[in-house]
Amino acid sequence: MTDNLGFGREKRRQGNLDILSGKVTFRDEFRRMLDSVVQNGHSFEECKQVLRDNIKLDSGFKEFYAWCKANDIPVILVSGGMTPTIRAVLSNLLGEEEASQIEVISNDVDSHADGTWSIKFRHPSSGYGHDKSQAILPYRQLENPPTLFFFGDGVSDMSAAKHADLLFVKVKDYEESDLSVYCRNHGIKHVLFSDFSQALPIVQSIVKGEKTVDQVLESGRA
Known part of the structure; x- marks a missing residue:
């Protein structure tokens, strides 16, 4: 949305780098990105439709989700985005019935009388806006x-990175991503993967007891 409807990829990319360096918080920069979309006159309904028309499922996700569902492994979508847009995209990609079964933990949206809109952060006092660790930590207890x-x-995943047993970081052709840079800078062990067809065998091996999390982390990639 920011790249195509807001202030463009160059400013968005610099914003991500500023977040990564700690110059700005994710909450404040992400709000600035979305505000640029609103300032360009795009309604929230238009944005939902643009996302529905253009977002595609990651390769292998349907098979990954089907295996998890068949083995009673909950798949929860924890997102820095907004629930209405996520629900619209999921319904389009998976169908209404299947999409409704996926729990979504995300931000919301405020619609204003003048037709504009703004993000409503789940944790507005947090610099993350949505502190994803709060979706993970209850399971630890x-x-x-x-x-x-x-x-x-x-x-947007920095707040959750150190709280998972096994963190998978999605990259393209095993090149760096902002999250992999963050993890390396903070000594957070993780596994690189480029699509869910690579991640599935690893999850299966751990669930079946064939490998431990530590053994997988030693390799560093799917």
């Missing part, structure tokens, strides 16, 4: 905590 797999790719 369970009597028998599950193995937590987390899949991320960018600066």
